[in-house]
Amino acid sequence: MNDPIVLEGNAAVEEFDVRKYIRLQMMPHFLCPGCGHGIALRALLWAVHELGIDKDRLAVVSGIGCAGRLSAYIDANTFHVTHGRPLAFASGLALVRPDLHVVVITGDGDCLAIGGNHFIHTCRRNLKLTCLMLNNEVYGMTGGQVSPTTSETRITTTTQLGNAEPHFDACALAAAAGAGFVGREVTHHVPKLKDVMRAALEHPGFAFVEVMSDCTEIFGRKNDMGSSPEMILRQKSEIRPSAYRDTVETPFRPNTLPTGVLMCNERPEYGAAYRQYAQTVKSAGDGKQKRG
Amino acid sequence: MSLASEVAESSQHSGGAAARGSREPVNVLIVGVGGQGVIMVSKVLASLCQAHGLQVKQSEVHGMAKRGGSVFSHVRFGKQVWSPTIPKGDVDILLALEWAEGLRWLPQLRAETGIFICDTKRIVPPFACLNRRQGAPMRYSRETPAEVIAHVAEAYAVDATRMADELGNERAANTVLVGALSTAMEFPLADWERVLAEFVPRKTVGVNLEAFRLGRSWIEEARRTAPDTSDPQGQGLAAAVVPSTVRVEIEAQWCKSCDICVKLCPERCLRLNSERIAELTDPAKCTGCRLCEWLCPDFAIRVHLQPAAAVA
Numbered sequence A: 001m002n003d004p005i006v007l008e009g010n011a012a013v014e015e016f017d018v019r020k021y022i023r024l025q026m027m028p029h030f031l032c033p034g035c036g037h038g039i040a041l042r043a044l045l046w047a048v049h050e051l052g053i054d055k056d057r058l059a060v061v062s063g064i065g066c067a068g069r070l071s072a073y074i075d076a077n078t079f080h081v082t083h084g085r086p087l088a089f090a091s092g093l094a095l096v097r098p099d100l101h102v103v104v105i106t107g108d109g110d111c112l113a114i115g116g117n118h119f120i121h122t123c124r125r126n127l128k129l130t131c132l133m134l135n136n137e138v139y140g141m142t143g144g145q146v147s148p149t150t151s152e153t154r155i156t157t158t159t160q161l162g163n164a165e166p167h168f169d170a171c172a173l174a175a176a177a178g179a180g181f182v183g184r185e186v187t188h189h190v191p192k193l194k195d196v197m198r199a200a201l202e203h204p205g206f207a208f209v210e211v212m213s214d215c216t217e218i219f220g221r222k223n224d225m226g227s228s229p230e231m232i233l234r235q236k237s238e239i240r241p242s243a244y245r246d247t248v249e250t251p252f253r254p255n256t257l258p259t260g261v262l263m264c265n266e267r268p269e270y271g272a273a274y275r276q277y278a279q280t281v282k283s284a285g286d287g288k289q290k291r292g
Numbered sequence B: 001m002s003l004a005s006e007v008a009e010s011s012q013h014s015g016g017a018a019a020r021g022s023r024e025p026v027n028v029l030i031v032g033v034g035g036q037g038v039i040m041v042s043k044v045l046a047s048l049c050q051a052h053g054l055q056v057k058q059s060e061v062h063g064m065a066k067r068g069g070s071v072f073s074h075v076r077f078g079k080q081v082w083s084p085t086i087p088k089g090d091v092d093i094l095l096a097l098e099w100a101e102g103l104r105w106l107p108q109l110r111a112e113t114g115i116f117i118c119d120t121k122r123i124v125p126p127f128a129c130l131n132r133r134q135g136a137p138m139r140y141s142r143e144t145p146a147e148v149i150a151h152v153a154e155a156y157a158v159d160a161t162r163m164a165d166e167l168g169n170e171r172a173a174n175t176v177l178v179g180a181l182s183t184a185m186e187f188p189l190a191d192w193e194r195v196l197a198e199f200v201p202r203k204t205v206g207v208n209l210e211a212f213r214l215g216r217s218w219i220e221e222a223r224r225t226a227p228d229t230s231d232p233q234g235q236g237l238a239a240a241v242v243p244s245t246v247r248v249e250i251e252a253q254w255c256k257s258c259d260i261c262v263k264l265c266p267e268r269c270l271r272l273n274s275e276r277i278a279e280l281t282d283p284a285k286c287t288g289c290r291l292c293e294w295l296c297p298d299f300a301i302r303v304h305l306q307p308a309a310a311v312a
């Protein structure tokens, strides 16, 4: 039962219906109208469906926040744990249950502020685990405080005059800290987002995906970014993959952001090495018992 | 009227170069898609006429040549030609290198006497696929060559592209058509071949001359046999695509009126109703692209695509 997972390939003979993967009795969910987190959740479940992952083999761990709340809506094994610690919890789970697909859903505050330390060390270990960080540039759940990813000059409840702190590039951070897979996508491109998540789920090591998500009710409102449709259309016009910058100089659109699979390497995965050590110790122990 | 009688009639004409003996000048409209060689064909014809001491005026639209757009060229020749453009409906010979382009210009042909020579080659332009509904028919012409021929005084649907391909160079399709065109005029065969050899790329002179002769003999053969109504291409053109139907299911209880689906639907067929719940206003416009389903943060929309046959 505890054998590491082997993906059986695409079991998506059936058309994807998100309702087969959510807890219907919990719907409608608690997110505000237009919140991008819902779109990200759909993309994840779509990727799970395409890979043919059995719900019983899926474990979703999430921290606290609007993003953290998402695990509650998934009809699988879900764990809603303490703020900033979903990666720590998930690491333990992934080590003892390599037969599970362990997925962490976390917010930018959850992952990079209170959970920043856990984040860099999880990247460093490169344990097989998928981490989706929904980046809405703000602490949505607690009323819109500044987060480590809030862009410069943006207004939040704690930066009323505009944010003066430089923000983290979460993907660069993950890559520098040693994550085996790093990807980024916006919620506007749902099929692409699904593909990045799918590639992340298939990756044998630690896979980090940053999802650029819209906090419509708080961040959007405070920064005069318009209604939900305007915010999502803004992703299309303002967030452009860096390839655009490489081919066409876009002086009027400096806000380019690389998207897609940004890095993917074959660094040794921690879990396998860990289990091998454990096995050695275990067999040594067994030998002693026989002698005794 | 058969081409043979045409040719006989025109043989008394000065220079022997008119499809319409009594009328001056002779108007030839050559049409096609950018890159097919419309301009090359008109240069061949113009040069030939000049060599026979006739006055020639030629005008063209060729800006779309590299973009696969519509290209046409007017060639007028006779003892005296005043205007470089052919008056509406005065085309004596319409030579089309592409099927739909041929149909596009057909109304320019003289109703009673015009000759229509057209390649059945289909180059489908992007705007023929504007309807993005799954399984929607293309808006490319669905008339079969037989149907068209029946409405034109004298028409030939030539599968010139396949013929040229069989000779080993698909690009010689235009010379197959020049061969066909040559039968409607009285210039000596040797002159045609000499001018043609001047205008085609040097390496391809051989295959082009072969293509030219093939086009000529094809028309002569077609003239001998009864008008071809069997049309093997026709069925292919007429085969209708079975459209699928789309059903959009909206879970009103889950909709939070965010307006995303309404504003992002490319066909603009959704709206928020008086209770601010999403609703489909125009089912006929929905193409089943699923954008609303994907982007609804509340999972309130589901798009069902069903093949038409499955719908009772």
Ligand SMILES: Cc1ncc(C[n+]2csc(CCOP(=O)(O)OP(=O)(O)O)c2C)c(N)n1
Binding pocket: A064, A065, A066, A067, A068, A083, A106, A107, A108, A109, A110, A111, A114, A134, A136, A138, A139, A140, A141, A142, A147
């Ligand atoms: C230990 C602890 N500290 C602080 C909080 C308060 N808190 C709840 S959610 C949250 C921020 C979540 O922000 P983010 O991770 O960006 O998620 P979002 O709500 O924006 O999706 C904070 C600070 C808490 N629940 N637990």
Ligand code: SF4
Binding pocket: A030, A031, A032, A034, A035, A036, A037, A066, A067, A136, A140, A141, A214, A215, A216, A217, A218, A219
């Ligand atoms: S506060 Fe922001 S992040 Fe939280 S549910 Fe509302 S829109 Fe989404």
Ligand code: SF4
Binding pocket: A034, B254, B255, B256, B257, B258, B259, B260, B261, B262, B277, B278, B295, B296, B297, B298, B299, B300, B301
């Ligand atoms: S996207 Fe969903 S929640 Fe928003 S208006 Fe449309 S159906 Fe309602």
